[in-house]
Amino acid sequence: MNEMHSLVFIVDDEPSVCTALKRLTRSVGLEAQTFSSAKEFLRAKRPDVPSCLILDVRLPDLSGPDLQRELAEAKINIPIVFLTGHGDIPMSVRAIKAGAVEFLTKPFKDQDLLDAIQHGIEQDRLARLRHREIFEMKRQYESLTPREREVFPLVTDGFLNKQIADQLGASEKTIKVHRHQVMQKMKAESLAHLVRIAQKLGVSSPKH
Amino acid sequence: MNFVNHLFSPSGFMPHGYCYLWRPDLISLHVVSDSLIALAYLSIPVTLAYFIRKRKDVPFNWMFVLFGVFILACGATHLMEVWTLWHATYWLSGYVKLVTALASVPTAILLVGLMPHALALPSPEAMRLEIAERKRAQDALLTAKNELELRVRERTAQLVRTNEDLVAVVAQRERADQELRLSEERFRLLVERVEDYAILMLDPSGHVTSWNVGAQRIKGYRADEIIGKHYSCFYTEEDVNLHKPEMALQAASVLGRFADEGWRVRKDGSRFWANAVITAMRDSEDQLIGFSKITHDLTERKRAAEALEATRAELAHMARVMTMGEIAASIAHEVNQPLTAVVANANACSRLLAGNSPDLDDVREAVADIAEAGTRAGAIISRIRALVKKEMPEKTKLDINDVVQEVLPLTSGELAKHRVSVQTELFPSLPQVLGDRVQLQQVILNLMMNAIEAMTSIMDRPRVLLLRTQVQESDRLSVAVQDSGAGLEPGNTARIFDTFFTTKSNGMGMGLSISRSIIETHGGRLWAEPNDGPGATFQFILPAYPRSTA
Numbered sequence: 001m002n003e004m005h006s007l008v009f010i011v012d013d014e015p016s017v018c019t020a021l022k023r024l025t026r027s028v029g030l031e032a033q034t035f036s037s038a039k040e041f042l043r044a045k046r047p048d049v050p051s052c053l054i055l056d057v058r059l060p061d062l063s064g065p066d067l068q069r070e071l072a073e074a075k076i077n078i079p080i081v082f083l084t085g086h087g088d089i090p091m092s093v094r095a096i097k098a099g100a101v102e103f104l105t106k107p108f109k110d111q112d113l114l115d116a117i118q119h120g121i122e123q124d125r126l127a128r129l130r131h132r133e134i135f136e137m138k139r140q141y142e143s144l145t146p147r148e149r150e151v152f153p154l155v156t157d158g159f160l161n162k163q164i165a166d167q168l169g170a171s172e173k174t175i176k177v178h179r180h181q182v183m184q185k186m187k188a189e190s191l192a193h194l195v196r197i198a199q200k201l202g203v204s205s206p207k208h
Numbered sequence: 209m210n211f212v213n214h215l216f217s218p219s220g221f222m223p224h225g226y227c228y229l230w231r232p233d234l235i236s237l238h239v240v241s242d243s244l245i246a247l248a249y250l251s252i253p254v255t256l257a258y259f260i261r262k263r264k265d266v267p268f269n270w271m272f273v274l275f276g277v278f279i280l281a282c283g284a285t286h287l288m289e290v291w292t293l294w295h296a297t298y299w300l301s302g303y304v305k306l307v308t309a310l311a312s313v314p315t316a317i318l319l320v321g322l323m324p325h326a327l328a329l330p331s332p333e334a335m336r337l338e339i340a341e342r343k344r345a346q347d348a349l350l351t352a353k354n355e356l357e358l359r360v361r362e363r364t365a366q367l368v369r370t371n372e373d374l375v376a377v378v379a380q381r382e383r384a385d386q387e388l389r390l391s392e393e394r395f396r397l398l399v400e401r402v403e404d405y406a407i408l409m410l411d412p413s414g415h416v417t418s419w420n421v422g423a424q425r426i427k428g429y430r431a432d433e434i435i436g437k438h439y440s441c442f443y444t445e446e447d448v449n450l451h452k453p454e455m456a457l458q459a460a461s462v463l464g465r466f467a468d469e470g471w472r473v474r475k476d477g478s479r480f481w482a483n484a485v486i487t488a489m490r491d492s493e494d495q496l497i498g499f500s501k502i503t504h505d506l507t508e509r510k511r512a513a514e515a516l517e518a519t520r521a522e523l524a525h526m527a528r529v530m531t532m533g534e535i536a537a538s539i540a541h542e543v544n545q546p547l548t549a550v551v552a553n554a555n556a557c558s559r560l561l562a563g564n565s566p567d568l569d570d571v572r573e574a575v576a577d578i579a580e581a582g583t584r585a586g587a588i589i590s591r592i593r594a595l596v597k598k599e600m601p602e603k604t605k606l607d608i609n610d611v612v613q614e615v616l617p618l619t620s621g622e623l624a625k626h627r628v629s630v631q632t633e634l635f636p637s638l639p640q641v642l643g644d645r646v647q648l649q650q651v652i653l654n655l656m657m658n659a660i661e662a663m664t665s666i667m668d669r670p671r672v673l674l675l676r677t678q679v680q681e682s683d684r685l686s687v688a689v690q691d692s693g694a695g696l697e698p699g700n701t702a703r704i705f706d707t708f709f710t711t712k713s714n715g716m717g718m719g720l721s722i723s724r725s726i727i728e729t730h731g732g733r734l735w736a737e738p739n740d741g742p743g744a745t746f747q748f749i750l751p752a753y754p755r756s757t758a
Contacts, residue, residue, distance in 0.1 A: 014549070016545070016546060016584075017545055017549045019549070019553075019577060020548070020549040020550075020551075020552035020553040020574070020577060020581075021552055023552070023553060023556040023560075023574055024552045024553075024559070027555075027559035027560050027563075028559060058541060058621075058624050058625060060623075060624050060629065061627060063627075083548075085537075085541030085621075086537055086540055086544070106544045106545070106547070106548040107547050107548040107550070107551035107552070108548075110551075110552065
């Protein structure tokens with residue numbers, strides 16, 4: 001993991017807390033940006049690097065959980081580490097269920113926060129990788145012909161070429177060519193690999 | 209005896225009848241004549257004696273006595289003439305003649321001597337004239353007397369009338385006197401029997417001259433123990449050393465009346481809180497004749513007032529603690545923020561210093577931030593401690609803007625929690641007020657909490673709390689807490705300050721009533737009014753502390 005290419009966002013209305021958190025993250029070599037409100041964070045242009053958001057629950061105007069919801073609605077999947085003044089269990093449960101990485105009560109152990117940040121950034125990095133992989137698969141999938149897209153789910157469902165030919169009313173040889181094209185275009189090394197790709201793309205035959 | 213025998217013995221002489229030859233006719237003539245003369249002579253002195261007895265006013269009455277004696281003696285000689293006709297006692301008859309002579313000769317001599325005096329006696333004519341004159345004079349006198357009597361009668365009648373009037377006046381005065389005495393008696397009894405007030409009189413120098421039941425009850429002295437003593441024994445030693453008793457009399461004599469409240473001492477040494485009024489008493493010539501002093505024992509009232517004050521303070525404290533309880537979470541958040549900064553900065557320092565070439569400037573900044581945040585947390589905690597500490601209210605000079613600034617950090621958690629933005633319009637160089645800092649903080653805190661609460665249901669407009677301090681008229685200042693909340697329900701505006709009146713589901717209804725009582729004990733006024741736009745404004749006015757003495 002290249003830490004120079006990651007970023008920590010800190011949103012807290014208390015300037016001294018922002019400064020202290022920025023200083024702490026920087027002490028372990030992490031870059032940080034601070035924001036005094038959720039709206040300021042939303043308005044800001046964020047670099048497209050693996051990142052983690054440290055978010056105070058109680059904020060003026062838009063609260064931490066409100067920001068979490070807005071980000072989810074906007075499909076911005078940035079890992080969130082919540083900070084709160086007092087341990088409110090129902091709120092922490094809701095936040096974690098909604099995808100928060102960690103829910104820390106102020107004042108917290110620095111290692112807990114740093115671990116959570118590392119975990120968040122790693123999660124984001126993986127998510128970004130996954131996102132890129134799926135993006136690639138989708139691009140590959142879009143290069144398939146309509147006939148190949150018909151053949152694809154039947155192959156991953158485990159049907160033999162003969163059975164597929166019967167279902168589609170084509171010759172077994174033609175299906176064999178299509179199958180080869182799908183494997184090549186989707187860059188699948190084996191049938192098992194193609195099955196995993198199908199799962200990731202959510203591809204399945206119309207019958208099922 | 210010999211002489212008497214001698215007198216009555218004939219001694220040989222012949223009776224005188226022999227000279228008349230015992231001729232019966234001659235003897236009869238002499239006897240009858242001499243007897244008649246003797247009888248007449250004996251009767252005359254009796255008549256004379258009767259006359260002078262009756263007429264004591266007749267002059268020279270001793271002369272009548274002499275005549276009487278002389279005539280009596282003459283009568284005796286004539287009787288002796290008759291006696292010697294038959295008895296020859298010529299010695300006796302001679303001696304009788306001698307006695308007659310002795311009586312008649314001085315009478316004759318004295319009569320001669322008396323003559324000029326007798327001649328000087330008025331004549332009957334003169335007497336008549338004089339009597340007539342006198343009668344005229346008497347008549348005139350009588351007329352005058354009658355006239356005088358008439359006048360006297362008139363005058364008497366007049367005097368009688370005057371006297372009657374006088375009697376009536378005297379009776380009236382007596383009645384008035386009696387009424388006055390009765391009234392004085394009633395008044396005296398009234399004063400003496402009053403138990404609730406000590407009523408006493410002092411002479412001009414302050415010695416007790418009268419004492420009532422109330423004085424005995426309140427001060428413990430009996431009348432006979434205290435009358436004549438100086439009234440300064442009712443004062444405490446400190447007051448006596450400050451010459452308060454003398455000053456009170458001085459003030460009363462100059463001003464006419466002097467009222468005072470303070471601790472006084474009973475006979476047993478215990479103290480009581482008294483209200484005393486000393487009034488100077490002056491006579492018709494404006495001379496000071498003494499003082500009346502009325503003392504009322506207010507110890508119970510003072511204790512009750514102090515108990516009430518203590519209860520009020522206790523209640524205010526309770527309400528404060530409850531408010532602090534309500535906002536404890538958000539206050540904890542306020543303290544937690546600087547603590548978080550402290551911990552995070554400290555950790556950052558550790559990590560920076562653990563590195564190979566630590567950036568010391570960065571470390572210094574972090575340490576400075578730690579100190580700043582720690583100080584801030586401490587300040588918030590001491591404000592909380594001041595608010596929940598139980599102390600009797602103490603009024604000091606203070607700037608109400610400072611009080612507002614002290615409350616703001618305590619509410620910022622609640623403001624953030626309820627997404628309320630706060631604006632302040634604090635009047636620069638506001639005059640000071642005399643007040644209890646904690647209680648005034650409590651009022652502002654309470655009004656802010658109410659304002660925040662009033663805005664929680666507002667979704668369609670900004671939740672704005674405006675705090676404004678202003679000068680009103682120069683000698684007063686106001687603090688207004690304006691919200692953009694739901695506003696006042698018209699029917700509740702008057703009741704919101706009542707104790708236990710609340711529109712909140714979790715409210716006790718004490719905040720506003722206590723706030724109003726706090727402002728009123730500061731000589732101010734607290735009220736609520738609807739805004740022109742949405743929401744309401746709660747406002748209080750306090751008197752400014754005079755600048756001249758500030």
